[in-house]
Structures are given as structure tokens and as C-alpha cells.
Amino acid sequence: MIRPSFDRIHLLIQQSRYRQAEQELRESLFHSPEEPIVHALLALCLSEQDKLEEALPAAHTAVALAPDSPWCRYILATVLGRQGKLIAAREVIQEAISQNPSDPDYFALLGSLYLQESRWQEALNCAEQGLSLEPEHVVSSNLRSMALIKLGKGDAALAGLDSALHQEPDNAITHANRGWTLLERGQNEAALEAFQEALNLDPNLDWAREGLVEALKARYLLYRLMLKYFFMMGRLRRRNQFFVMIGLLLGLRLLRFIFPPASHPLVGGSLVLLYLGFVLLTWLADPLFNLVLRLNRYGRLALSQDQVVASNWLGSQICLGLLLGVAGIFMKSWLLIGAAGYSLAMMIPVAGSFAASDTRSRQFLSYYSILLAVLGGLGLGAWAFHLSSVATVLLLAFLLGWVGFSWTANLLPWR
Numbered sequence: 001m002i003r004p005s006f007d008r009i010h011l012l013i014q015q016s017r018y019r020q021a022e023q024e025l026r027e028s029l030f031h032s033p034e035e036p037i038v039h040a041l042l043a044l045c046l047s048e049q050d051k052l053e054e055a056l057p058a059a060h061t062a063v064a065l066a067p068d069s070p071w072c073r074y075i076l077a078t079v080l081g082r083q084g085k086l087i088a089a090r091e092v093i094q095e096a097i098s099q100n101p102s103d104p105d106y107f108a109l110l111g112s113l114y115l116q117e118s119r120w121q122e123a124l125n126c127a128e129q130g131l132s133l134e135p136e137h138v139v140s141s142n143l144r145s146m147a148l149i150k151l152g153k154g155d156a157a158l159a160g161l162d163s164a165l166h167q168e169p170d171n172a173i174t175h176a177n178r179g180w181t182l183l184e185r186g187q188n189e190a191a192l193e194a195f196q197e198a199l200n201l202d203p204n205l206d207w208a209r210e211g212l213v214e215a216l217k218a219r220y221l222l223y224r225l226m227l228k229y230f231f232m233m234g235r236l237r238r239r240n241q242f243f244v245m246i247g248l249l250l251g252l253r254l255l256r257f258i259f260p261p262a263s264h265p266l267v268g269g270s271l272v273l274l275y276l277g278f279v280l281l282t283w284l285a286d287p288l289f290n291l292v293l294r295l296n297r298y299g300r301l302a303l304s305q306d307q308v309v310a311s312n313w314l315g316s317q318i319c320l321g322l323l324l325g326v327a328g329i330f331m332k333s334w335l336l337i338g339a340a341g342y343s344l345a346m347m348i349p350v351a352g353s354f355a356a357s358d359t360r361s362r363q364f365l366s367y368y369s370i371l372l373a374v375l376g377g378l379g380l381g382a383w384a385f386h387l388s389s390v391a392t393v394l395l396l397a398f399l400l401g402w403v404g405f406s407w408t409a410n411l412l413p414w415r
Contacts, residue, residue, distance in 0.1 A: 009041060016204065018045040036066035040075040047079045052359075055079045070096035074106055077113075084358040086113050104130035108139040115146060118237045123147040136167050142177045150235050154185045172202035179211045184231045188218040209302055216299045217289040226285040245410065248275070283348045283406065286355065287314045310354035317347045335383055338395075342376045345402055349373075352409045365409055372401050 009028075012021035025042040032038060040062035046055035059076040066072050073096035080089035090113050097106045111126030124147035130140030141164040148157035161178040168174065179194030192215040198208035217223045233241055252275050261268035291311040293299030303311070321343035328336030349369035356362035379394030 006037070013041070013045065016048070018048045021045045022049070034065060036062045036069060036072055039065065040069075040072045043075050043079055047082055052079060052083050056083065068099065070099035070103070070106065073099070074103075074109060077109055081109070081113055081116070084360065086117055089113055102133055104133040104137040104140050107133070108137070108143055111140070111143045111147070115143065115150075118150075118235075120147050120150040120235075124151065138164050138168050138171055138174060141167075142174055145177055145181060149181050149184055152235070154181065157181050158185075170201055172198045172205050172208060175201065176205060176208035176211055179208065179215065183211060183215055183218065183227075186224075186228070188215050188224070191215045191218075206304070209304065212302050213290070213293065213299070213307070216293055216296065216302065217286075220289060220292070222281075223285055223289045226281055229282070241410070245407075248278075279406070280348070283351050283355075284314070287311050287351050291315050306354065310351065313350050313354070314347055317343050317350065335380070338383065339380055342380060342398075346373060346376070348402070349405050352405060356409075361409075365405075368401075368405060368408065372398055372405070375401060 009021050009024055012018075012024070022042060022045040025038055025045060028035065028038050029042065039058050043055045043059035043062060046052070046058060056079050059072070059079045062072040063069070063076050073092050077089045077093035077096065080086075080092060090110065093106055093110045093113070097103075097110065100106065107126045107130040111123040111130070114120075114123040114126060124144060127140045127144035127147060130137050131144065134140070141160055145157040145160040145164075148154070148160065158178070158181055161174060161181060164171065164174045165178070175194050175198035179191045179198065182188075182191035182194060192212065195208045195212040195215055198205055199212065202208070214227065218227055233244065236244065252271060255271050256268055259267040259271070287307070287310045290303055290307045291314055293303060294308075294311060321340045323340075324336050324343060325340035328334070328338075328340055346369070349365070349372050353362055353365040353369050356365050375394055375398040379391050379398055382388075382391035382394055
């Protein structure tokens with residue numbers, strides 16, 4: 001049996017050369033198929049390449065071959081967490097902690113899972129536990145700061161990050177976390193500098209690149225206001241986010257009751273327009289300002305391929321909608337005006353699909369968007385062929401589905 005060269009594999013992983021490490025690990029498995037560490041390292045490399053469907057069986061195999069290894073369970077929990085299976089990941093890492101309660105990495109991973117579930121206090125407790133085991137544990141220090149900022153303790157969060165940078169000044173993730181903390185506190189230019197420093201240290205760090213894009217967009221007042229709303233909602237648990245959405249609707253109804261449209265048409269109309277504009281911006285602000293950044297040389301380089309594609313879709317829909325609308329007005333064609341409305345309305349489903357945080361959400365919302373597109377397209381086709389009753393049913397179904405899209409997207413259990 002040929003033993004794998006772990007030193008070389010670890011070096012490749014440290015250098016983020018995951019594809020080469022994967023090749024060597026697969027070759028090692030050909031000679032040593034029962035080696036649990038090799039399966040675990042393979043799962044880690046596959047996960048880092050976003051090959052999560054391949055990574056999960058490798059991680060399960062590692063645990064099956066070495067059920068007493070807490071590290072193999074740690075790798076399995078990492079893969080499950082990246083797949084969005086937070087409850088399963090939490091159960092696995094808690095088993096690893098029960099096997100080895102003295103490793104701060106395990107508590108840091110558990111805390112990061114709590115962070116994804118918006119359970120800020122539990123995340124903070126895990127970070128504190130990790131730091132009690134290793135006071136200079138940078139991952140736990142970063143986790144502590146992220147939990148503190150979500151708990152509204154920004155000063156303590158920044159102090160913790162500054163302390164971590166004093167211990168390890170070249171840690172790109174810490175610089176990126178400091179940037180996000182500053183951005184959430186409204187210090188956009190300081191955040192921009194922190195993200196730039198993080199990218200200087202690690203040009204491939206997506207966490208810093210995403211922050212850089214947000215900081216650039218925050219230079220625009222409208223997006224800065226929306227970003228404050230996004231951060232505020234991000235600090236709330238899912239249930240409380242739902243209550244905020246319901247509260248906005250009830251607030252609108254109350255204001256319309258106080259200012260009846262019949263006696264206050266200007267006020268009533270303005271309230272409806274403001275609410276609709278706000279709802280549209282919650283979905284479109286991100287891709288819309290990504291489109292604006294395409295005009296900025298530095299911003300254009302910072303956008304990911306996914307963001308570029310999403311902004312392309314948005315720009316195409318806006319141009320098509322305006323073109324059809326202008327043509328419909330000049331030709332006095334209600335069909336073209338309806339097609340313009342259809343094109344513009346589809347911006348929300350398309351933007352929502354791209355904004356999905358995990359693969360299952362994106363797939364579901366993509367299918368939902370395709371269904372809406374088909375319903376709307378068939379409805380317009382029926383209208384063009386003067387099939388009034390069919391067009392009415394299809395377009396009504398499209399309208400109801402379109403209204404339901406935002407609620408469905410926000411209430412997805414795995415988002």
C-alpha cells in the first residue's frame with residue numbers, strides 16, 4: 001500500500017491549489033481506498049471548488065471509515081454547512097465537540113452555523129468558548145466581532161478585530177471582516193480601504209470582493225439608504241423579518257385609512273407609489289447599482305461573473321421594456337404597452353433568482369421565474385390573437401404569481 005504524501009497535499013491546500021490537491025488525493029485513493037484522512041481532505045478540496053455534491057459522499061465516507069475521528073466529522077459539518085443544511089451540520093459538529101471539546105476550530109464552525117441562522121448570541125457564546133481555549137484564535141476572534149456587530153455592539157466588534165489584526169496583521173479575512181463592520185456602521189470610505197487591503201493580501205477572497213462592491217455602491221445615497229435597511233433586516237431573525245414585512249403593509253393600510261384616497265387622492269397615490277418603489281428597490285437595488293458600477297472602471301473589475309450576468313439581464317429587460325413602451329405609445333398599441341409592463345415586471349423574478357443564497361433556492365426560484373415568463377408570454381400571445389378569455393386567465397395567473405414571488409422567496413425555509 002502506497003502512503004499519500006500529506007506534506008505536499010497540505011502545501012497545495014495552503015496555497016489554495018485545490019484542483020492539484022484533488023488530483024493527488026484521487027491518485028492516493030486508487031492505492032489506499034480505505035484511508036479516511038484522504039477522503040476527508042478530498043471532501044475539503046471539492047468543497048473549496050464548490051463541488052458540493054461530490055464533496056458530501058467523500059466526507060460521509062471519511063466518517064464511516066473513522067467514526068472516532070472528530071476531525072472527519074468537522075469536515076463533514078463544513079460541507080453540510082456550505083450546502084445550506086445547517087441543522088444537520090450543527091448536529092455533526094456537536095458530535096465532534098463531544099469527542100474533542102478542546103479544539104477551538106470546532107467551536108468556531110458551530111458559531112458560524114449559528115451566525116447563518118441569525119442566532120447571534122449563540123454564535124457569540126461559541127466564539128467566546130473558542131477564545132477561552134486559544135486566546136489568539138483568529139477565526140474565533142473574527143466570529144466574535146461579527147456576532148457583536150449583529151448584536152449592535154459595533155465598538156466592541158471593531159476593538160476585537162483591531163486586536164486580531166495586531167496579532168496577525170496579514171490576515172485577509174480579518175481585514176475583510178473589519179471592512180464589513182465599518183460598512184454596517186456607515187463608514188463607507190474606511191470600509192473601502194479595509195476591503196482593498198484584504199484583496200491586496202488575498203486577491204481571490206470573495207468575502208472581501210463582495211464587500212468592496214457594496215462599499216463602492218454605498219457611495220450613492222439611494223443605495224446607502226437601502227443598504228442600511230438590508231443590514232437592519234439582516235440583524236433580525238426570520239420570524240421578525242416576516243413581522244416587519246407585515247408591519248409595512250399594515251402601516252400602509254392605516255395611512256390610507258387616515259387619508260382616504262377619495263378625499264386625499266394626492267396623499268393616497270403618493271403613499272402607494274412610495275411603497276411600490278420601496279418594494280421594487282428591495283429586489284432591484286443590488287443588480288441596478290451593479291449595472292451602474294459597470295460604468296466605473298474599478299467597479300467593473302470588482303464585479304463577479306454572476307453579478308455581471310444578473311446586471312446584463314436587468315439592463316436588457318429595462319431597454320426592452322422602454323423600447324416596447326415607447327413603441328406602444330407612438331403606435332397607440334395596448335398590446336405593446338402590456339408587453340413593456342411584462343418585460344419590466346419580470347425584472348423582480350429574475351433578480352430574485354440571481355440573489356438566491358444557495359443552490360436549492362436558486363433552482364426553485366428559477367423554475368418559478370420560468371413559469372411566470374411562460375404564463376405572461378402565453379397571455380400576451382392570446383391577447384394578440386384576440387382570445388380575450390384565455391388572455392385574461394393567463395395574465396391574471398401571471399399577476400398573482402408575480403405578487404406571490406416576493407413572499408415565496410422570502411419565506412423559503414432554506415434561504
